[in-house]
Amino acid sequence: MLQLLSCRANIAAAPLRPLSLHCRCNKSADLWKFSRWYTSPGSNANSSSQQRGGAVSRIWSLTQRAVRQSTTRTSKPPGVALKFILGPAVLTVSARLFCHVAHCEADVNNNTPVEVVAKNPVPDFKWHVLWEFVKPQLFTLVCAVVLAFGAAILNIQIPLMLGDLVNVVARYLRENTGNYVHEIRGPALKLLGLYGIQGLLTSGYIVLLSRVGERVAADMRKTLFASLLRQDVAFFDANKTGQLVNRLTADIQEFKSSFKLVISQGLRSITQTVGCFVSLYVISPKLTGLTVLVLPCLVGAGALIGSFLRRLSRLAQEQVAKATGVADEALGNVRTVKAFAMEERELQLYAYEVDKSCEMNENLGTGIAIFQGLSNIALNCIVLGTIFAGGTLISSNEMSPGDLMSFLVASQTVVRGMSSGARVFEYLALQPTIPLSGGGRIPYHSLTGRVDFMNVSFSYPTRPGHQVLQRFSLTLPPSKTVAIVGESGGGKSTVASLLERFYDPTSGVVMLDGLDIRTLDLCWLRSQVIGFINQEPVLFGSSVMENIRFGKPEATDAEVINAAKQANAHGFITGFPDGYNTVVGERGVTLSGGQKQRIAISRALIKNPSILVLDEATSALDAESERVVQEALDRATRGRTVLIIAHRLSTIQRADLICVMSNGRIVEVRRLSIQNIL
Numbered sequence: 144m145l146q147l148l149s150c151r152a153n154i155a156a157a158p159l160r161p162l163s164l165h166c167r168c169n170k171s172a173d174l175w176k177f178s179r180w181y182t183s184p185g186s187n188a189n190s191s192s193q194q195r196g197g198a199v200s201r202i203w204s205l206t207q208r209a210v211r212q213s214t215t216r217t218s219k220p221p222g223v224a225l226k227f228i229l230g231p232a233v234l235t236v237s238a239r240l241f242c243h244v245a246h247c248e249a250d251v252n253n254n255t256p257v258e259v260v261a262k263n264p265v266p267d268f269k270w271h272v273l274w275e276f277v278k279p280q281l282f283t284l285v286c287a288v289v290l291a292f293g294a295a296i297l298n299i300q301i302p303l304m305l306g307d308l309v310n311v312v313a314r315y316l317r318e319n320t321g322n323y324v325h326e327i328r329g330p331a332l333k334l335l336g337l338y339g340i341q342g343l344l345t346s347g348y349i350v351l352l353s354r355v356g357e358r359v360a361a362d363m364r365k366t367l368f369a370s371l372l373r374q375d376v377a378f379f380d381a382n383k384t385g386q387l388v389n390r391l392t393a394d395i396q397e398f399k400s401s402f403k404l405v406i407s408q409g410l411r412s413i414t415q416t417v418g419c420f421v422s423l424y425v426i427s428p429k430l431t432g433l434t435v436l437v438l439p440c441l442v443g444a445g446a447l448i449g450s451f452l453r454r455l456s457r458l459a460q461e462q463v464a465k466a467t468g469v470a471d472e473a474l475g476n477v478r479t480v481k482a483f484a485m486e487e488r489e490l491q492l493y494a495y496e497v498d499k500s501c502e503m504n505e506n507l508g509t510g511i512a513i514f515q516g517l518s519n520i521a522l523n524c525i526v527l528g529t530i531f532a533g534g535t536l537i538s539s540n541e542m543s544p545g546d547l548m549s550f551l552v553a554s555q556t557v558v559r560g561m562s563s564g565a566r567v568f569e570y571l572a573l574q575p576t577i578p579l580s581g582g583g584r585i586p587y588h589s590l591t592g593r594v595d596f597m598n599v600s601f602s603y604p605t606r607p608g609h610q611v612l613q614r615f616s617l618t619l620p621p622s623k624t625v626a627i628v629g630e631s632g633g634g635k636s637t638v639a640s641l642l643e644r645f646y647d648p649t650s651g652v653v654m655l656d657g658l659d660i661r662t663l664d665l666c667w668l669r670s671q672v673i674g675f676i677n678q679e680p681v682l683f684g685s686s687v688m689e690n691i692r693f694g695k696p697e698a699t700d701a702e703v704i705n706a707a708k709q710a711n712a713h714g715f716i717t718g719f720p721d722g723y724n725t726v727v728g729e730r731g732v733t734l735s736g737g738q739k740q741r742i743a744i745s746r747a748l749i750k751n752p753s754i755l756v757l758d759e760a761t762s763a764l765d766a767e768s769e770r771v772v773q774e775a776l777d778r779a780t781r782g783r784t785v786l787i788i789a790h791r792l793s794t795i796q797r798a799d800l801i802c803v804m805s806n807g808r809i810v811e812v813r814r815l816s817i818q819n820i821l
């Protein structure tokens with residue numbers, strides 16, 4: 144007994160030498176079972192190849208020792224040996240499982256970094272949202288689970304078969320009688336068959352699981368992207384695009400990897416645990432009682448550490464997103480960066496954020512290390528506790544370092560996966576305050592294009608304390624041009640944004656043909672009624688043809704060319720070697736300011752809008768470009784209701800009404816043409 148206890152003490156103190164614990168194992172087959180578990184592909188995913196190599200040589204020496212021992216062994220009934228193996232296994236494996244569960248629960252409920260709370264409530268991981276994505280892949284997932292389950296069962300079977308094989312070898316070496324080849328052929332072929340099936344099952348479930356993971360991730364990406372596009376403009380005022388893109392890429396990637404790993408490792412854990420629980424029930428109700436006593440403590444500790452780890456993980460992921468945001472901004476505006484020779488400063492900014500994220504990930508690593516250390520201690524303490532309580536039942540340690548590592552890595556994966564998933568789900572569930580569709584439409588032939596701003600007050604959602612418009616009232620009569628001039632920051636562009644319904648007024652109403660625009664279909668309003676041309680036209684990195692067609696996706700080539708002609712753009716477009724197929728570069732970088740603006744005008748005109756909003760449309764152009772663009776605009780504005788926001792007198796020369804704005808309200812209205820003002 145003392146010998147046995149000292150042997151077990153070795154287990155707790157030096158888990159990396161588990162095979163030495165088999166000093167009391169009496170059946171060579173048991174040795175093989177253990178060694179097989181130690182090196183089984185599933186359970187050893189995270190142990191190094193060195194460990195594997197060491198294990199193989201140890202297994203060989205143990206085999207020889209087992210063979211030697213088998214000649215002089217004492218006769219103990221096989222059931223006792225089985226108890227020796229399974230008893231502690233049940234405790235350790237079940238502890239793993241429950242720690243795992245505790246970990247997940249803790250992650251969901253108890254993980255709110257103070258810094259983030261101030262801005263945003265921490266998103267919860269929502270199982271029902273995950274279910275929505277998994278549901279279409281259910282059949283494939285079930286097939287993967289069945290195959291993985293089969294592989295897991297074979298993982299348990301193979302060591303037993305190896306045991307049989309070793310028995311044959313041992314018997315032959317001991318007795319040296321009979322036909323060795325004949326005797327060994329049966330179990331060897333059986334084992335070979337099992338290896339083959341196990342390999343097939345493993346490949347099969349990995350293929351299927353990877354298919355499920357990829358499809359779930361693709362669906363998530365599409366849904367998240369659609370959800371982001373639906374959000375209000377105010378949402379984009381508050382969130383950096385780099386961080387949003389990070390959710391589409393890094394977070395979903397992280398979630399996908401975790402999803403696949405958790406399913407494959409989780410299955411193995413469950414299979415082993417169920418098997419061990421059954422054995423435990425058969426072997427020792429006492430150990431079952433002890434397990435029930437010890438597990439709540441482990442669950443509590445796991446919950447505590449889990450919440451701490453998830454907090455660290457979330458902070459680290461936020462920081463990585465921040466660093467990506469800095470890089471995205473700098474690369475997206477690389478010309479400005481270069482024009483100001485700010486490469487060094489941008490690099491410093493990026494380095495600062497990356498260093499911070501590095502530090503946070505190191506903290507996370509430390510947290511995980513502490514968790515691993517504590518788990519190790521806890522699991523070994525269970526073994527020790529069992530020695531005191533159950534004593535003679537223990538002679539083998541089923542908790543191999545490989546198993547422990549894979550469990551710990553799986554736990555850590557759960558932490559990361561859940562926090563990435565929660566970040567993805569956060570925006571999936573987000574509903575825009577201004578719905579894109581729904582609401583009424585005014586038939587084209589009866590639409591006059593009259594716009595009324597009535598007592599409109601407005602503050603931007605990101606700056607609720609700062610009132611930009613105060614009881615602002617203005618009428619745009621049908622087919623007339625109204626210009627708004629005034630001091631910078633006076634709220635002119637804000638008026639245009641409210642007409643586009645990028646935001647809704649805090650109070651008051653904006654009306655189209657006497658109807659509150661909040662009751663109208665937003666998609667119709669933006670795609671068919673209002674054409675918007677601003678100071679810095681943004682083009683997409685596709686062809687001229689595609690950029691103009693962006694205004695009306697179903698437009699024919701002839702319509703595109705017609706719109707380009709109206710906007711004075713046809714001449715320069717046909718001057719390009721590739722004509723309308725010329726690719727304009729990212730954001731239209733290969734075109735001049737005037738050319739870009741005329742393509743933007745074509746894009747607005749192709750939808751034949753009843754209302755045209757020109758927000759300083761020519762202010763970025765030189766005199767010659769301005770003249771050409773102005774010509775195009777004069778032609779484009781005919782017969783439409785037009786709102787011009789301008790600084791330059793030339794822009795508003797033909798306006799029917801000129802309003803001067805200051806501090807968010809109209810302070811003066813002139814119904815004269817500009818020549819008369821001058």
Ligand SMILES: Nc1ncnc2c1ncn2[C@@H]1O[C@H](COP(=O)(O)OP(=O)(O)OP(=O)(O)O)[C@@H](O)[C@H]1O
Pocket residue numbers: 380603605606611629630631632633634635636637638
């Ligand atoms: N997205 C936004 N979020 C928060 N505040 C904003 C936003 N856009 C503009 N503002 C603020 O609203 C006020 C009015 O801005 P607006 O762009 O309407 O002025 P403007 O008269 O068009 O100025 P300018 O002639 O210089 O373009 C300014 O104080 C500006 O800082």
